[in-house]
Amino acid sequence: MRIGAIEAGGTKFVCGIGNENGVIEERISFPTEQPERVMEQVISYFKDKNVEAIGIGTFGPIDIDPASETYGSVTTTPKPGWSGFPFLETVKKEFDVPFGWDTDVNAAAYGEAVWGVARGLDSCVYFTIGTGIGVGVYSEHKLVHGLVHPEGGHILPRRHPEDHFEGNCPYHGDCLEGMAAGPAIEKRWGMKGSELGIDHPAWAMEAYYLGQAVTTTILMLSPKMVILGGGVMHQKQLLPMIRAEVRKNLNGYVSAAPLLTGIDDYIVSPGLGDNAGLCGSLALGLAALERNGK
Ligand SMILES: Nc1ncnc2c1ncn2[C@@H]1O[C@H](COP(=O)(O)OP(=O)(O)OP(=O)(O)O)[C@@H](O)[C@H]1O
Numbered sequence: 479m480r481i482g483a484i485e486a487g488g489t490k491f492v493c494g495i496g497n498e499n500g501v502i503e504e505r506i507s508f509p510t511e512q513p514e515r516v517m518e519q520v521i522s523y524f525k526d527k528n529v530e531a532i533g534i535g536t537f538g539p540i541d542i543d544p545a546s547e548t549y550g551s552v553t554t555t556p557k558p559g560w561s562g563f564p565f566l567e568t569v570k571k572e573f574d575v576p577f578g579w580d581t582d583v584n585a586a587a588y589g590e591a592v593w594g595v596a597r598g599l600d601s602c603v604y605f606t607i608g609t610g611i612g613v614g615v616y617s618e619h620k621l622v623h624g625l626v627h628p629e630g631g632h633i634l635p636r637r638h639p640e641d642h643f644e645g646n647c648p649y650h651g652d653c654l655e656g657m658a659a660g661p662a663i664e665k666r667w668g669m670k671g672s673e674l675g676i677d678h679p680a681w682a683m684e685a686y687y688l689g690q691a692v693t694t695t696i697l698m699l700s701p702k703m704v705i706l707g708g709g710v711m712h713q714k715q716l717l718p719m720i721r722a723e724v725r726k727n728l729n730g731y732v733s734a735a736p737l738l739t740g741i742d743d744y745i746v747s748p749g750l751g752d753n754a755g756l757c758g759s760l761a762l763g764l765a766a767l768e769r770n771g772k
C-alpha cells in the first residue's frame with residue numbers, strides 16, 4: 479500500500495510516502511513560504527507517486543467542518559498568505575484519492591495511538607511545545623472535533639509568583655503559549671532555551687506552567703496517556719519535573735493507578751520521535767482510505 483502524508487508545519491513542510499504499517503519509505507521537506515509556492519512543490523512531489531490516499535496534518539487554526547463552505551481552509555493565521563487559503567481543495571483537485579484532513583497535533587495524537595507509544599489505547603492527548611504550543615485530543619477511538627478543534631495551547635494558566643514576564647501571545651498575552659512556548663522562554667530569559675543550563679530557574683518555571691496544562695488536561699479529558707513533544711521537550715530534565723508538578727497539583731485526588739504508581743509510563747515522550755507528525759498524517763490518509771471501503 480502506498481499512502482501519501484503531508485506534515486504542514488509553520489516552519490517547514492514535509493511530504494512523504496508510507497505504508498499501512500506506519501513505515502515511511504521516502505520523504506522530502508521544504509520551507510513554509512507563500513502557499514502558492516508550497517502547493518507547487520507538494521503537487522509536483524506526489525504527481526507520479528501513485529498514492530492510494532493522502533493524509534494532511536497541518537498547522538492551524540483550520541476549518542475541519544465538512545458542512546462548512548470553507549472546509550479545508552486555514553482560518554486565522556498571521557502567517558503571510560495563508561489566512562483563508564483553501565489548502566485541502568488545492569491539493570484535492572490534482573489527485574483523485576481519499577483525503578484525511580486534521581490539525582498537526584490531532585494527527586500526531588492519532589499516529590501515536592495507531593503505531594506509537596499509545597498503541598492500543600482508546601484515548602491520549604498529544605502536546606507539542608515548540609514555536610507554539612498545540613494540543614491534539616484522541617478520545618474513545620476518535621480525534622476530538624467540536625465547534626472547531628481543540629486549541630489547548632491558549633488555555634490560561636495561573637501565573638508563577640516570581641514571573642513578571644508579560645507573555646507574548648499576540649491574542650492573549652499570558653496564555654500557556656504566551657508563557658511557555660520556545661519564544662516565550664527566549665524572551666523572558668534573554669537567551670534561547672537550548673542555551674540555558676539544565677539547572678537554570680527557567681526549567682522550574684517551565685515545568686510549573688506545563689504541569690498546570692497537563693493537570694487541566696487530566697481533569698477535563700481523563701486521557702489514558704499524555705504525550706509531550708516539540709523542540710522545548712528536548713530538555714530531558716523537564717519531563718520528570720512536569721510529572722512532579724502534576725502529582726503535586728492533583729494531590730492524590732484522581733486515584734487512578736497510572737497517576738499514583740505509574741506516572742513515568744503515563745506522561746511520556748512521543749514513541750514515534752521525529753516521525754510523529756508525518757506518521758500521524760500517514761495514519762489520517764490510511765483512515766480516509768478505510769472509510770472509502772478499500
Ligand atoms: N534543545 C532545546 N531546548 C530548548 N528549547 C528548544 C530546544 N530545541 C528547540 N527549542 C525551541 O523550540 C522551538 C522550536 O520548536 P520545534 O523544534 O518543535 O519547531 P516548530 O516545528 O517550529 O514548532 P511548532 O511545532 O510550534 O511549529 C524554538 O523556540 C526553540 O528555541
Ligand SMILES: [Zn+2]
Pocket residue numbers: 631632647648649650651653654655656
Ligand atoms: Zn494565546
